[in-house]
Amino acid sequence: xxxxxxxxxxxxxxxxxxxxxxxxxxxxxxxxxxxxxxxxxxxxxxxxxxxxxxxxxxxxxxxxxxxxxxxxxxxxxxxxxxxxxxxxxxxxxxxxxxxxxxxxxxxxxxxxxxxxxxxxxxxxxxxxxxxxxxxxxxxxxxxxxxxxxxxxxxxxxxxxxxxxxxxxxxxxxxxxxxxxxxxxxxxxxxxxxxxxxxxxxxxxxxxxxxxxxxxxxxxxxxxxxxxxxxxxxxxxxxxxxxxxxxxxxxxxxxxxxxxxxxxxxxxxxxxxxxxxxxxxxxxxxxxxxxxxxxxxxxxxxxxxxxxxxxxxxxxxxxxxxxxxxxxxxxxxxxxxxxxxxxxxxxxxxxxxxxxxxxxxxxxxxxxxxxxxxxxxxxxxxxxxxxxxxxxxxxxxxxxxxxxxxxxxxxxxxxxxxxxxxxx
Ligand SMILES: NC(=O)c1ccc[n+]([C@@H]2O[C@H](COP(=O)([O-])OP(=O)(O)OC[C@H]3O[C@@H](n4cnc5c(N)ncnc54)[C@H](O)[C@@H]3O)[C@@H](O)[C@H]2O)c1
Ligand SMILES: O=P(O)(O)OC[C@H](O)CO
Numbered sequence: 001x002x003x004x005x006x007x008x009x010x011x012x013x014x015x016x017x018x019x020x021x022x023x024x025x026x027x028x029x030x031x032x033x034x035x036x037x038x039x040x041x042x043x044x045x046x047x048x049x050x051x052x053x054x055x056x057x058x059x060x061x062x063x064x065x066x067x068x069x070x071x072x073x074x075x076x077x078x079x080x081x082x083x084x085x086x087x088x089x090x091x092x093x094x095x096x097x098x099x100x101x102x103x104x105x106x107x108x109x110x111x112x113x114x115x116x117x118x119x120x121x122x123x124x125x126x127x128x129x130x131x132x133x134x135x136x137x138x139x140x141x142x143x144x145x146x147x148x149x150x151x152x153x154x155x156x157x158x159x160x161x162x163x164x165x166x167x168x169x170x171x172x173x174x175x176x177x178x179x180x181x182x183x184x185x186x187x188x189x190x191x192x193x194x195x196x197x198x199x200x201x202x203x204x205x206x207x208x209x210x211x212x213x214x215x216x217x218x219x220x221x222x223x224x225x226x227x228x229x230x231x232x233x234x235x236x237x238x239x240x241x242x243x244x245x246x247x248x249x250x251x252x253x254x255x256x257x258x259x260x261x262x263x264x265x266x267x268x269x270x271x272x273x274x275x276x277x278x279x280x281x282x283x284x285x286x287x288x289x290x291x292x293x294x295x296x297x298x299x300x301x302x303x304x305x306x307x308x309x310x311x312x313x314x315x316x317x318x319x320x321x322x323x324x325x326x327x328x329x330x331x332x333x334x335x336x337x338x339x340x341x342x343x344x345x346x347x348x349x350x351x352x353x354x355x356x357x358x359x360x361x362x363x364x365x366x367x368x369x370x371x372x373x374x375x376x377x378x379x380x381x382x383x384x385x386x387x388x389x390x391x392x393x394x395x396x397x398x399x400x401x402x403x404x405x406x407x408x409x410x411x412x413x414x415x416x417x418x419x420x421x422x423x
Contacts, residue, residue, distance in 0.1 A: 009242040010038070013254070014045040014111040016126065017118030017143075018079070018100065020370050021178040022046070023089040025117050025143055028181070030095040032254055039244050039253065042097045045111065048076045049118075050102040055086050061093060076100040087369060092182040105133040112138050112243060113254070116161055116169070119371040120146030123157060127164035136237040139246050140169035141191065145275035146373050149380035151387050154316055156272040158192075168195040171268050172255065173275035174330035175338040184259040190331035191251050191264045192271035263329065269317045270325030270332070277312060277397070278336045279374030280381065281305030283349040283359070284400045285340035287410040290353025302340050304396045304417050306333060312381075312394065345374035353410055378404055395419075 013033060015026040026046045033040035052072040055062070061084050079085050079100035083093060101107035108114060108130055116123060123144060140161060148160040162169040174189030181187055244250055248264040256262040265271065281301060288297040306326060313321035326332035340346055344367060351366065352359040363372050382401035385391040391398045399416040402408035408416060 008041075009244075010041050011112045011243060011246070011250075012041045012043075012045075012110055013113045013115065014047065014108050015115045015117055016047045016104070016108065016130075017116065018046050018048040018075075018085060019088045019118060021143060021176070022117035023085040023092075023094070024178040024182040025115060025172075026098050027089075027092070027094055028257055028260055029115065029254060030098045031257060034095060034097055036253055039250065044095075044098050045101050045107040046079075046098050047104050047107040048079065048100045048102055049122075051075050051087075053078070053087050055082075061091055074102070076102045089178070089182055092179075104129050108138075109133050110135065112239065113246065114138055114140040114167075114169075115143060115172075116140060116157070117143040120144045120148070120157060120373060121371075121376060123161060124148070124164070127161055130165060134165050134167060136166065137239040137243075138165075138167050139195070139239075140165070140167055141172050141193070141251070142169055142272070143172045145173060145279060146377050147273070147276045147380065149384045151383065154384050156269060158268050158272055170194065170251070171272045171275075173271045173335065175334035176330075177338055177342060181260055184257075186259050186261075188261045188263065188330040188334065189255070190271050190325075190329040191248075191255055191262055192266060192268040192331075193248060193251055193264060194266040194268050265322075265325065265329065267322045267325045270313060270321045271329065273313045273317065273321065274309060274326055274329070274331040274335060276373075276377055277309040277381070278305070278339050279343075279345050279372075280378045280397050280400050281309070281336060282339040282343050282345040283374045283378065283404070284396055284413065286346040286349025286351075287353055287400075287403060288413060289346070290350040291410055298340060301396065301413075301417075302336055305340075306336055308394050308396050309336075312397070315390070315393075344370065345372055348372055349374075359404065375404060 013029055015022055015029065018026065023046070026044060030044045033044055034042045053075055054070065054072050055078065062082050075087060083096055084090065085094065104126060112135060114134065142157045142161055144157045146157060148155040148157055156171065158169040158171045170191065170193035172189060172191045174187065176187055176189055239246065252262050252264050284305065285298045285301045288301055310323060310326045313326070348359050348362040348366065351362045355362070359372070359375060378397070378401045381397055382391065385394055385398065395417045399408055399413055403410055
């Protein structure tokens with residue numbers, strides 16, 4: 001079990017995940033925890049899904065003739081020795097205050113801030129393994145771009161992780177190609193955080209609610225309806241009073257860098273949906289690019305995709321998803337543009353059309369263990385729409401799924417997404 005009171009008045013941060021984006025966000029956070037030792041323990045834990053690898057010769061940061069270059073070694077050993085994730089983020093020097101930890105339970109224990117950052121297909125199982133090891137007053141931020149779908153329901157990962165672990169979880173999403181952020185090229189992101197009002201240490205700045213700890217029933221599990229209108233059960237355990245309040249300002253300090261500009265909002269549903277659905281649109285953009293149809297075709301796909309993203313949010317997350325999140329935030333239109341320009345989903349879809357092979361084959365041969373999120377999200381979202389008889393109302397999302405299934409041709413996309421004029 002996690003031990004209480006191990007934080008000594010500072011937040012301790014763990015990154016759950018260490019892929020291309022997980023490692024990049026660990027770098028961003030470790031730079032900030034080091035700069036703010038009054039608020040955060042400088043050391044950042046990064047949970048690593050352990051695997052054995054040889055050092056790729058391509059890595060320029062270290063001497064490849066060293067003893068490490070020929071044999072297989074644990075990825076955590078290599079990360080901690082070279083301060084480089086040689087497999088998922090090669091050639092980027094990581095701050096020395098990141099510790100790669102292969103034990104999930106050990107990496108999260110005592111942490112007051114948990115950053116979830118890994119391919120969405122793994123998170124449910126990992127939450128089961130984390131149960132009982134997470135501080136009851138920990139808070140989370142999900143950087144996962146996907147949605148948790150069953151035939152009955154669709155949930156944001158911030159929600160499903162929060163429910164499983166009994167903590168509040170917000171979201172981070174934006175136009176953020178990991179390698180560019182890791183190289184400290186300028187980009188923006190959106191952090192969404194809207195904890196329940198009963199949480200005494202986390203008053204939402206927009207409402208300024210600050211109930212006293214003595215007013216709270218600490219054992220109560222309360223149904224929380226967040227700004228998206230979604231209901232979830234969250235244990236209202238306030239953080240110990242000596243911890244800096246985990247509010248919008250603190251999250252800004254944790255994530256913002258001179259090269260990584262953060263805008264903090266309360267629309268968790270809009271931010272999460274933007275990140276999930278743009279991956280499907282990026283596949284469609286890659287398909288038309290593979291046919292060399294040019295930028296006009298891609299722009300058409302992006303326009304239609306943005307409208308379907310907004311419609312999906314309004315239809316299934318009630319009216320509380322903010323349209324402005326899709327049109328004004330990095331998590332909306334900006335992420336759509338970058339993903340349809342050079343994201344992995346876009347690039348792999350393009351290659352699959354050019355080479356006339358499945359996108360799964362491209363993913364295996366080109367991504368060195370990194371994973372596409374758009375293909376599984378397309379399946380999941382289609383299943384959800386079909387179960388409600390709504391698939392025809394989202395022609396681009398549906399057609400992208402059908403192309404992946406081999407049920408439709410990329411050449412037919414213009415007809416499949418055409419909207420007749422109403423004269
Ligand atoms: N890479 C980017 O440019 C980028 C940018 C923004 C957001 N995102 C999002 O961030 C999330 C994480 O993506 P990423 O790029 O860090 O991952 P990635 O594509 O690099 O995925 C590989 C990761 O999955 C892990 N893994 C493999 N098998 C596993 C298993 N059985 N259990 C648990 N983990 C396993 C690997 O160890 C590795 O850390 C995704 O939702 C993605 O959409 C990615
Ligand atoms: O490479 P992708 O397609 O997973 O997209 C990466 C990021 O989400 C872009 O913001």
